[in-house]
Amino acid sequence: MVSGLINANPIVYGKKDHRARTAPVQVDEYAAEPIDQQEIFDHIRDIKDPEHPYSLEDLKVITEDAIEVDDKKSRVRVTFTPTVEHCSMATVIGLCLRVKLIRCLPRRYKVDIRVAPGTHATEAAVNKQLNDKERLAAALENPNLVDMVDECLVPSYE
């Protein structure tokens, strides 16, 4: 596929500690805990970069602040930042994010994946591709692509 690495030497930022959910001493059995930013972030932080053995969090491709959730309206938007502008992996990363979120969120959710404005050469094209149902379905019919996505998702299930 690709002859050389697109970004051979990415900056590794390291990761935050997994914030422990502290349960209050007296829990209300029936109180609902709506899905929030942190929960979404916990789902996707450990996804592996398609090129490197680092997680997306390590490379600051995604941050907690770049996630917008509205539990009532069942909407989530993830804005990610590719490591380099011409990164051809941007679509793969976007695909990974989408697949992972579809698998982790209830069906009522609408997932919106975007490249952060001004961080990618073909921003509009990537965004369009990532949010097009038909193209998404087609991509997931491609066994090579699905294998690649599944491989990236493995660490996020551990």
Place this chain on the structure above:
Amino acid sequence: MADPTQWVKHVELYVNSSSTAAQQEASVDAIANLLKNDLLTLEALVREMEMYLTTTDSIIRSRGILLLAELLTQLRSKRLNDASIESLIGFFTERLADWKALRGAIVGCLSLLRRKSHVGVVTDDKVKAVVQSYLQNLQVQSLGQHDRKLCFQLMECLLDRYPAAVRDLGDNLIYGICEAIDGERDPQCLMLSFRIVEILAGLFPGPSGPLADFAGDLFGILGCYFPIHFTHPKEEDVDVKREELSRALMLTYASTPLFAPFSIPLLLEKLSSSLPLTKVESFKYLSYCTSKYGVDRMAEHFETLWSSVKDATYVSPQTNLSTEVGFMSEMGFQDSDIMKQAFVLLQELVQQSNGSFISLILDDEDIKIFMNSLNQYEDFDNIPIDIRQRLHAVGRIISVCVNTSIASCNKVFESFFPLLMTYLGLSVAEPHENSCLAEDYNPPGRLNFGALYLCVEVLSACRYLVGSDELTPIPDFANQTWCVMLHNVSKSLATVFVSLLRSNVAENSQNAYICYGVKGLQNLAMFPGSLLAVSKSTYDSILLKLMSVVTSDINKTFLWTLAMNALVEIGSFLDKCPDSERLSSYESIVVEKIFSLISSDDLTMPVSLKLQAAFEIGATGINFMLRVVEGLDEAISATLSAVYAHGNRKSVEPTIKLLEYYSNKVLPWFHKSGGSEEIPLNFALSIWDKIENNRSFNLDSLENELLDATMMAMKQAVGSCSEGSQEKIINKALGVLLSSNCLEWMKSISGNTQSEVEGLQQIHKLDSFAIRDEWITSLIASIVIALCPQTYIQNGKFILQFFITTLLNGHVPSAQALGSLVNKLPLKITGTPLSKNLCLDEAVDMIFHSCIWTSYNGSTYERGSSEIDLSSLRLCSLSPESDKIHATIGLAWIGKGLLMRGHEKVKDITMTLLNCMISDGDRGSLPNSKHPSLVCNDEDLHHQLMKSAADAFHIIMSDSESCLNKRYHATIRPLYKQRFSNTVMPILSTLMLKYDSPSIRSMLCRAIAYVVSDTPLTAILSEAKKLIPLLLDCLSMMVEDITNKEIIYSVLLVISGILVDKNGQDAVAENAHSIVNQLIELTTYPHMMVIRETAVQCLVAVSELPHTRIYPLRTQVLRAMLKALDDPKWVVRQEAVRCRQAWASIASRSLHF
């Protein structure tokens, strides 16, 4: 003699390169056994093996030699004659030249050289020959790792065991070793080679010996290993740790002073490395070398050493601000490893140098300038962080100097102390009466924080010097310069510290001042009185001040905690180094104050704080604790009388707290510190006195909490007494009981069997006995619960009868007491049998034949004479159902007591309970003459009775906090739960098959759930196949009722236990379908989150089962997980994600989105 053909085949097997390692090992063992048992002589063996040992085929030859060597290794503890040893060592020595068959030769030499003297050893001549051959023939570095290791082992053995023989070789030997270890890289071999050099250095200690010429070369080889650093983070050689290797190298460096000219410059140079590890290691090595080389060698490096220490600690300190709360504004620095090691080196240098090094520090310009500049940083808030770090470093340097030796301490005091005192506005000169600061002295403006900090550091270092010195004879501290100086200022110093505590501002910046004020006081108070440094009056005023903080500054939490800690420290110091004068001061000022504090009902100080202070002070020494307990006793007795006699509601709360403190803290403390049992005994007796003296209780029956706390304390107290004291307590209690009203209605029952039914009615009509009687009953029950099995109970029968009566009144502690009684009573009475004594069988008979259970003897149930015929009670219209419920609870506790000691009668009780549960079926046939509305009510009551019978299984199986446990001396047979479950589960499961009535089935389910959830998992696993369907029935039956959630959860836990176990999984596979259905239902259980969570986790475990079983269930589970993904709780969603992934990945990758 063994037949040669027999063992030669072993030799052939060993030599044959195609045989496996295990075969070879076995053949070595076989031949070695023959040799050990003298069935074969060594000579015969060697003769027979000649061909293998001398053949020109190097592979066979090497195997042959190795076999011989291995055999010798096995024969290490068998005596061999000198001739054979001599010829064998000669052979191996010669073979060292044979590089193609080397291993056998080395192993052979090693095993011969390692022999103990009583089984024959190699002579010195031969040893010399071995060494010469070694040096001449072995090219160690060209060998493989294992052979190199063997070579090094051989050399180590030679140097270690035969120093005299090898010493003569001198230069040759050293040269040979240099050559052998040069360039070694393997950690294991390095460990050995470091050790070799270390021994070698011990062999040639003299400065003019052969080692002196080679020291440079040898160190040239060793030098390049410093610092030990593993480049591969994954330690493949787990057997050698970096620390071990580093330590071995350090020992080698320090092995001879001859290395000093080379090692010290190297280490000093490495200090400038940017790698923190290198710095730490360098300081470590330097400290160790300093202690080994001696001061003369080090003297020339003193200045460089000091500047490097100063560099690491003062100039560019690396400290972390400790993040502990409460130290925010304080000097809470934590030394880095580098600094720690630097201080260790500093201490070593000061200790070794005899004064020359200390003057280097004291004359240091930087330090001097810093000390003189302290004036600039008066206010703590204005001190920048880097100056604070410096202050900390200087403090540490000075305290290291102070606590190292008396001489250095004196020097530090001479040069710095007057300056510090001047900053604080004091003078170290001989105090005149008028020059002392007034008691209410207030420092002008802000006190110089730097001086305060250093002063406190110096004081604590002095204390360390005094305390830690194991010098004998104890030096005369009192006449030392520092002591005299301290004596002159101690009073004023204390005044200054006290003034810091007085500040009214509770602002944050004050914390640092307060903290060091308290610390200073604490340090002053912890100098031994014999030192004369701190006078008695000063000591007293310190204690008074701290005590006044504890009693009055309750709102200033920070100050209060500090003062409390200081007092505790002072107290425990006194306990360690007793000093009669100090002790009496402490007792009169602190302990007595605490005493009056608790015994007074002054409410300005909250009870919990009072108790905390009392306990912490008391815990510092047994005598203090005794006094504190005295106060507690008085307080309890005072508040109890207030409650009993005057019904003082206000006193209830503090009394509960006092009692809780007593049972949770004080009694366990005495128990742990092995204190006398006087305390619990007196406590228990005094409570009974209280009750005895207050004939009428002016209490609401609502004060149950107070009763609970008293019962708890009583149990604890009795439980920690010996048998003798327990007897005293129970006798006292009996006395009180007999003089109370309880007896009135007792008589009506126990005396006359005819009027028993009326008697029963009578109790019931009494509604409840008077509150005082309830207290007496409960407390007696608590005593009985906590008794030791050996304790002799007078009047046992009466007590038994009494409890049976009260039990029917719904008094649960009585039931527990009965359980404890049957659990602990002796099987037989030894000695003179008195009619009032009680043994187990008698007690059991009494209980079983007691009038209450058998009110109608003409019952239809004829199962056995001893069975309790509870079911017949049903016919008795006079006894209400509620009585039977109470009786069931009683039976449960009695059953538990019997079960735990392994008594067979528990079977009867179980049968009774079971009958009670299934009694619903024949209920319809009963003649019922009652009014319909009454029937309805009765129906409800009957349901409750069945339920309580089912719940009885919970009581029997679960561990109880309040009775029948280790703390209360219960007799516990191992595996009793398992045994009970084994007998009762088959019965329950057959009953399940037999009955269709939903109400009975639900009760049976309840009982099964209780039994299963408390049975050890291992016992369940063996029965898993049978149990699973039952448990699933239970679950489906119980989900209807919201009150069952706890039971559901415990059953679910059992199921998950089965699912994750290997054996359990086999059993589960057949029922996979129904299990999954049930689990899926539970994933939506609305009333308890953990149930949903566990159900999802169980589904994950199910996905591990064989594919063929679970594949068909896949879509079902995935659909359920879609729902679980939208669970209101985060934890469940999290588990659902895992579960979904687990199930999705067992099939093709096409997940349906």
